Amino acid sequence: MKSLKNIKKTILSNEWATLHRIDYDYQFKNGNWKRLSRETYNRGNGTAILLFNPDKGTVILTKQFRMPAYENDKNDGMSIEACAGAIDNNDNALETIIRETEEEVGYKITNAKQVLSAYTSPGALTEKMYLFVAEYSDAMKINEGGGLDSEDEEIEVIELPFKQVIEMVKNEEIIDAKTIMLVQYAQINKLID
Ligand SMILES: Nc1nc2c(ncn2[C@@H]2O[C@H](COP(=O)(O)OP(=O)(O)O[C@H]3O[C@H](CO)[C@@H](O)[C@H](O)[C@@H]3O)[C@@H](O)[C@H]2O)c(=O)[nH]1
């Protein structure tokens, strides 16, 4: 454990999620102590899943408007991503991703496997993401997906050849980190030929 003491947390904002300022004494390798301050944004942990069909050579992705991406790029703000959802307080990652898969893309899966976990932005976010893969088939489709109206979600479900998705990562049409990690996991582990 790093040498840390006198940790003081102050809430700067507490609406949808919580932004803290954390002040702490930190000991450098040379033995000197210094009081430092970092802001941390806490919206809980998250899950994402790459659904793949080895017979068809396809994967299921989503497309939706993301305000933070719009704010940064000032283009249309549309983001192509693996199906993903935040983990509610009393749920675990597996329960969450099964529910999100049903709500967002309309597939009932039973075989999700966690393959990676990742801090998505450890300099600013407390969020750790649990990344899954699962095989899907047309028979598992139980609704249209699209997300919850009650949460104002408007999610387009897209089924694409995996080869095309690899090109979309290369040409930067897909620039969402969790999605790139999952696509590259699938490539490295040859989930689809
Ligand atoms: N009012 C309000 N609603 C919000 C806010 N932020 C998110 N929401 C809403 O909360 C819901 C969250 O949907 P989820 O499907 O659970 O999460 P997500 O937005 O897909 O996020 C997933 O991917 C993120 C990006 O990679 C991850 O950060 C996150 O943990 C999760 O895995 C969405 O309806 C979204 O519009 C906010 O600041 N204010």
Ligand SMILES: [Mg+2]
């Ligand atoms: Mg989502």
